[in-house]
Amino acid sequence: MASPNADLQEKYKLYHKFTKVLTLKIAQIVVQSRQGKKITHECNSKLPEDGADSSPQWFNLSIPDEPAVTEDTKRVLNGEVVDALTKVLCIEISLHTVDGDDMVLEIWTVKLAPGSEVCSPSTVYYRMSVMLKSALTISRITPAYKLSRTQHNETYKISHKIYGGEPDYNILGEKRKIVKVSELHTPIGTLIIEVVYRTKMTIMPESRQKIEQPVTATNDIMVKSDHFITESPKKNRQEKRELDLSKPLTAGAFVDTAKIKELHDTLSQRLPPEPPMAWLLAEKEKIENKMKSLTTSDDENANRPGCSTATDTDTSSAHAVSTAIEVPKNKNSEKYSGLMEFPFADGSPIAELANFYQECLQARSISEEWTDIVIDSTSTDSESLSKQLKMFEDAVPEFDNMVASMFSNSEAGSDRS
């Protein structure tokens, strides 16, 4: 009597077939729900008609098939549904930003655990359709669904990966949530569909390396390679402008950090230890002193040319006070000027700092020249001026004679005319 055995084998074939199609459909549901589309009446009407006459769709649900997803899933199943599902089939959904950051959002798993229950193929078929409905329902409530509906090429994109083997849930960060979508006891084992999703939506730099781990662990991975988008520099700049200036600035590429430190030390040595902005008061005082000394020295010089040395000492003392706020000397600044150039850093705080530094340097050199002129004029010009004045005063009679002679000449000329 071979017929009961053959019958049983037929049934098992059927269960395997159901399980295989169920797995394919789960992959379709998950992947399609992450493509950012909304299923509407219009999408459904585009689907091929399957009335009562034509063959109805599997599990009486209109889940369209995307060939690429079916192919990926079949490759993992490898013709051995029970084997593949015992090892766990994973559908990993991840997010890629335009900055090149990756984040795994959720992992859906389909697995076959030991523990079977006798039930008819029609019951299994009906319950599997309920399983698919639950997967559809749950796929709309995890954070990845909202993210995928709002995905845009210029911000981030969602991609998927289908592979076999135990998933590494650590890549979903802390406080991940687990939802059991469905569990079904069948004669070939207990089918379990689960989704574990991330709740902490911050991108960690180390997460990128971890994503790669399962790739090396198994050979069954298919990576969708068409989801990585070229970087948008416009967006980048916007984000970098929001740097906090109260935090230490980070050095750019090719910058010798040792030299930066040296420059920093030199600057800090030259900065006064007073409370912030106190140097402004000192500067004001210095200017006032200078102005006063200039006016008085002019007056004094007019009368007493010999006292120019006293004003000299005054100005030099004022000059000594001002050194407290000075930036490095010109020769030093040349040494550091190379460090203060930041190519490609237009608009960033570090470039602004560099501009400010350059302005300070130039401002200082101008003011120094100006002071030198003033000092020269007070010490030398006023002296020669007084000498000239004395000379001209001595020559006054000579001028008087000349004017008188010119006057008489003109009178004689007018008579003649």
Place this chain on the structure above:
Amino acid sequence: MNARTIAFELSMEGRQVDEVVACIFHTVLFHRSSGKFTYNNEESYSIRTVSYVDVDCDFIDFTYVCCESDALGRNVKREISDFSELLRGADSTSAPPRGSISLEFFQKRRARWPFQPECVPWEVWTVYCELTESRNEQDMHSKHENVVEMLQDKIVFITEIINRHEYVPKMPSRSDADLIFDTSYSDIQPYLFKVHYNLSGAPPTSVGNTVRKLIRDTLSL
């Protein structure tokens, strides 16, 4: 027979009532509907495909899946709107308005003439709604998030209950199909269901209602 009863308690703003209830009811109905049956003979039948659509809510940040059937959508919407209007129009001076709405699945049992078929509920989903008012923008925002989180939990719970595969009526033969399924829709075949609601906040006594209706129907003959 005792019906399986599942109750949810949710507080929400008046304008969110329709969508919160619709999310829950449509999720249940999606699981509890099949494609149209076409009987080849008394026992054998083929089932047509169920289409579904995504529904984005306007007053909550939520999307749910729902069977694609205009007629079913309209019927459920009408019941929910009536309840929502009643609840929102309730006196809120002393206490926040409360009400409950139930989605009851039942099967009919043939009775001897002259009695009408007996309606026996086998699963009842009840949503207890309490209306809240937000004090300010921030309060509104946090309440809105709460509603979304609660709904997510409820949706997971619904799938959990349905996947336990506890009692559901057996697939009927052609002559009994109307006792189990609502065959009035052209594009879908849900299990027989009805929606009822009241405002007191007390659970609606579905079996009692059925018995009362049965007596009334009998007397009216």
